[in-house]
Amino acid sequence: LNKKSKDISIKEAEKKKRSSK
Structure with a gap:
């Protein structure tokens, strides 16, 4: 896993959360 x-x-x-708004 890369940072x-x-x-x-x-x-x-x-x-995605902002787009959902």
Whole structure:
């Protein structure tokens, strides 16, 4: 598991949450 990969996953999750709004 890469730290960058986790960062990207978190960023994508936030984007999805924002898009859901």
